[in-house]
Amino acid sequence: MKQPLVVGGPLGVARLNGRGVRHPPLPVPSPAASPAAADVPEPAIVVRGLHKSYGATDVLRGIDFEVHTNEVFGFLGPNGAGKTTTIEILEGYRQRSAGDVVVLGADPGHPSRAWRRRIGLVLQECELDPLLTVRETLSLFSSFYASPRPVDETVALVGLAGERNARVRTLSGGQKRRLDVAVALVGDPELLFLDEPTTGFDPSARRSAWNMIEGLRSLGKTIFLTTHYMDEAQHLSDRVAILRGGRIVAIGSPAELAEGGGQTVISFRLPPGVGIDAVRANVGGQLDVSGAQVSLRAADAQRALYELTSWAERERVELSGLEARRPGLEDVFLELTGDGHD
Amino acid sequence: MTDVQLALTQARYGLLTAFRTPRTVVFGIAFPVVMLVLFDSIFTSGSDTVRFAGGTLTADAYFTAGIAAYSIGLSSFTTLAIGLTNQRETGQLKRLRGTPMPAWTFVAAQLLRSAALALLTTAALMAIGVIAFGVDVSAEHAIGLVVYLALGIAVFAALGIAVTVFTPTVDSASAVGPFAVVMLSFISGVFIPVDQLPHWLESVGKVFPLYHLADGLQTSLLTGGGSTGLSAANVTVLALWGLAGFMIATRRFRWEPQAARG
Numbered sequence: 001m002k003q004p005l006v007v008g009g010p011l012g013v014a015r016l017n018g019r020g021v022r023h024p025p026l027p028v029p030s031p032a033a034s035p036a037a038a039d040v041p042e043p044a045i046v047v048r049g050l051h052k053s054y055g056a057t058d059v060l061r062g063i064d065f066e067v068h069t070n071e072v073f074g075f076l077g078p079n080g081a082g083k084t085t086t087i088e089i090l091e092g093y094r095q096r097s098a099g100d101v102v103v104l105g106a107d108p109g110h111p112s113r114a115w116r117r118r119i120g121l122v123l124q125e126c127e128l129d130p131l132l133t134v135r136e137t138l139s140l141f142s143s144f145y146a147s148p149r150p151v152d153e154t155v156a157l158v159g160l161a162g163e164r165n166a167r168v169r170t171l172s173g174g175q176k177r178r179l180d181v182a183v184a185l186v187g188d189p190e191l192l193f194l195d196e197p198t199t200g201f202d203p204s205a206r207r208s209a210w211n212m213i214e215g216l217r218s219l220g221k222t223i224f225l226t227t228h229y230m231d232e233a234q235h236l237s238d239r240v241a242i243l244r245g246g247r248i249v250a251i252g253s254p255a256e257l258a259e260g261g262g263q264t265v266i267s268f269r270l271p272p273g274v275g276i277d278a279v280r281a282n283v284g285g286q287l288d289v290s291g292a293q294v295s296l297r298a299a300d301a302q303r304a305l306y307e308l309t310s311w312a313e314r315e316r317v318e319l320s321g322l323e324a325r326r327p328g329l330e331d332v333f334l335e336l337t338g339d340g341h342d
Numbered sequence: 343m344t345d346v347q348l349a350l351t352q353a354r355y356g357l358l359t360a361f362r363t364p365r366t367v368v369f370g371i372a373f374p375v376v377m378l379v380l381f382d383s384i385f386t387s388g389s390d391t392v393r394f395a396g397g398t399l400t401a402d403a404y405f406t407a408g409i410a411a412y413s414i415g416l417s418s419f420t421t422l423a424i425g426l427t428n429q430r431e432t433g434q435l436k437r438l439r440g441t442p443m444p445a446w447t448f449v450a451a452q453l454l455r456s457a458a459l460a461l462l463t464t465a466a467l468m469a470i471g472v473i474a475f476g477v478d479v480s481a482e483h484a485i486g487l488v489v490y491l492a493l494g495i496a497v498f499a500a501l502g503i504a505v506t507v508f509t510p511t512v513d514s515a516s517a518v519g520p521f522a523v524v525m526l527s528f529i530s531g532v533f534i535p536v537d538q539l540p541h542w543l544e545s546v547g548k549v550f551p552l553y554h555l556a557d558g559l560q561t562s563l564l565t566g567g568g569s570t571g572l573s574a575a576n577v578t579v580l581a582l583w584g585l586a587g588f589m590i591a592t593r594r595f596r597w598e599p600q601a602a603r604g
Contacts, residue, residue: 091440093598116442123440125599126433131362132355143343143351144443187441 041069042105044191044222045090050099052085052246059085061246062099069190072213072223074237074254076230078337081243083226084124087195090224091121104191117145120184120192122177124199130169134160134179137168138186145187158182158212174205181212191222198232210235230330234258240329244337254329264301265327266308268319269293282311297327297335345447352443352451357458360421369520370421371463374413378467381405381533382475392535396561396571401535403478406471407559408532410464412523414494415552417459420519422452422502427515430506431599439597449503456499457492464491478565486562486571494555497580500587501551507594510601526552531560551583 045067052060060082067073077083088094090103092111101108106115128137135151142148155164158178163171171179177197184192194213198206206229213236216223227233233240234254241251250257266285269292270276276289284307285298298304301324312319343351360366382402390401399407429435438448471477479487502519509515527533529547536544536557547553554576562571 093436093440113442113444116440121437121440123433123437126437128437129355129359129429129434131359136355136358140351140355141441143348144441146442183437 043067043102044069044071044104045073045224046100046102047086047090048100050086050089050101051097052082052089052094053097059246060096063243063246063248065241065248065251067222067224068238069222070217070220071238072217072225072236074233074240075224075226075243076233076240076333077243081337082246083243084195086243087193087224087226091119091123091193092116117187118190120187120189122180122184122192122194122197124195126180128168128176128179128183131167133165133167134171134182135164137179138182141183142186147188148186149188151186154182154186157185157215159208173200174202177201178209178212181209185216189221192216192224194223194225196226196228198227198229206232230328230333234329242333242336249336250332257332258327258329263297263299263327264304264324265295265297265331266301266304266322266324267293267295268308268322271318271320274315274317278315279308279311283307297331345444348443349447349450349454352447353454353458356451356455360455360459365424366417366421366459370413370417370459371466374409374416374463375466375470377412378406378409378470379474381409382471393537394531394535394560395557396573397564399560399564400477402471402475403563404531404535404560406467406475406477407563408527408530408556410467410491411494411530411552411556411559412527412532413463413467414460414491414555415498415523415526416520417463418456418495418498419502419505420523421459422456422499423505423509423519424512424515426452426503426506427509428512430596431510431512431601433599435597436599452503453496453499456502457495460491460495477563479563482565483562483571487559489572490555490558490562490576493558493577493580493584494551497551497555497584497587500584500591502587503595504587504590507590507596523552526550529553531556548579551580554579 043066045065047063047065050060050063051058063082063086065073075083075086085094089096089101090108092103092108092115095109104115104118106112108115132140134155138151138154142151142154152161152164155161158181160175160178160182163175168176168179177200181194181197184194197213198209201209210232213223213225223236225233225236237254239251239253240257241248242257243249270279272292276287276294279294279296280287283296283304285296285304288295288297296304296308305324308319309322311317360370382405386401386405391398392401392404394404426435468477468479472479505518505522506515509518526547529539529543530550530553531539531547532552536547539547558571558573558576558580561573561576564571
């Protein structure tokens with residue numbers, strides 16, 4: 001089933017129009033619906049026209065997306081965009097105001113015990129009993145599930161074998177977060193919600209977390225990931241959705257989103273005493289200034305570079321740190337969620 | 343694993359945590375034991391007696407039963423109020439809610455853990471009373487003791503769960519939990535025999551469940567007459583408080599942190 005996509009927005013990427021879109025009926029799981037349906041696996045998550053308001057405040061203003069089975073789906077957006085509200089609706093913690101949501105074939109608004117057995121959650125700001133050991137914690141949580149994963153195997157999977165008899169309160173922040181992931185995995189779920197799983201990690205801990213998440217994907221899990229780190233989303237996600245002001249403003253693979261604009265990012269530093277206006281007067285393209293750091297987005301990179309460097313040569317201005325690169329997910333994210341949008 | 347086994351597993355881990363928490367061990371178990379030894383050693387001589395509604399009891403036996411009631415208040419009400427508020431505010435309950443764990447096994451595990459701690463402490467108190475102070479605890483007292491112990495644990499646990507509705511932070515639970523039990527102990531015939539209380543203060547004490555739990559346990563220790571020590575007034579007041587706690591707990595209990603979050 002095709003999403004109602006509006007292709008060819010300002011960045012040329014697939015954009016969803018949150019308002020005024022007629023939503024197709026939900027693909028309610030019914031085996032007899034069509035003969036071809038048997039070949040295509042049911043999406044793990046289907047969201048159509050999801051609205052949520054708290055009193056008079058609209059937090060989600062009609063969002064649509066699907067998460068395919070065995071996909072890593074990155075859900076991105078600035079603080080306050082509605083990420084946590086969305087994830088908590090999908091997890092069965094919040095009731096939606098309007099729209100249709102199907103998670104693993106069921107409505108998360110009425111979470112059943114059988115449904116809970118099939119999902120694993122890594123939440124923000126949820127601690128574990130500090131007085132139990134790593135092994136005890138996982139044994140306790142595994143007792144909630146019908147066919148849990150072996151405890152010692154799960155401990156090893158998240159790299160905590162050396163700490164299995166340590167009390168939770170003695171673990172470092174990164175070790176605690178890995179135990180969070182182990183607790184989410186011990187029930188051997190099909191679908192994992194990872195809400196900012198690497199916040200507060202140092203770079204090497206983040207790398208090993210990435211390896212772990214890639215390992216989960218190869219185990220056949222479907223992963224719904226939120227993160228503030230665009231390199232993480234780009235590295236791990238098969239597809240990402242970018243949320244802003246309660247609407248999805250872009251959805252697609254990181255490569256599609258980054259290259260959809262066809263724009264090249266040229267960045268450099270201006271020496272002291274040289275105003276940005278001089279650049280603006282001589283070079284075409286969109287300029288963003290942050291301190292002395294300037295980034296220039298241009299569709300025609302060759303021409304922009306020529307204009308920029310010939311102006312600099314004429315005026316004897318030194319452009320330190322000059323580089324031209326293909327835009328990454330971070331550039332798209334900043335473009336779509338930066339100032340001036342709300 | 344059946345759900346009953348699950349509740350037992352959760353209770354076992356709850357006890358493990360309890361014994362690793364100095365507060366539970368010191369205030370819930372050691373404190374009542376030390377108090378009983380002090381009260382029966384310092385404030386009474388072997389021939390002292392206390393007159394109360396049920397009859398006349400030796401002071402040693404009176405304090406043994408009273409402090410048993412006090413320890414049930416601590417191990418059920420206070421420990422649950424602080425422990426559950428802490429688990430809620432640190433997100434532990436929210437996480438549990440996201441698992442297939444049924445809510446009832448969690449509540450049952452809390453009750454079982456409170457009961458185990460209360461029985462352990464009460465058994466220690468009774469043993470000290472019998473061995474060191476010659477308190478008469480025998481088979482004829484068993485029915486009353488068992489009924490009041492079970493009722494007391496259930497009522498105070500229900501109230502301990504209910505009070506978390508009114509304690510948004512661990513600090514508030516840590517203030518309310520112990521304060522309520524200690525204050526009531528002064529007017530419920532636990533620290534001070536009821537025959538030494540002004541009449542109006544005893545009337546205030548009678549409104550609350552601790553008075554009736556202490557009175558029930560004390561009446562159960564009376565010798566002779568073949569009475570079970572069960573009184574309609576004690577059982578009724580305890581049951582009403584338990585029902586109120588149960589209603590509030592089932593209607594208003596929250597699994598998610600209540601303090602404002604970003």
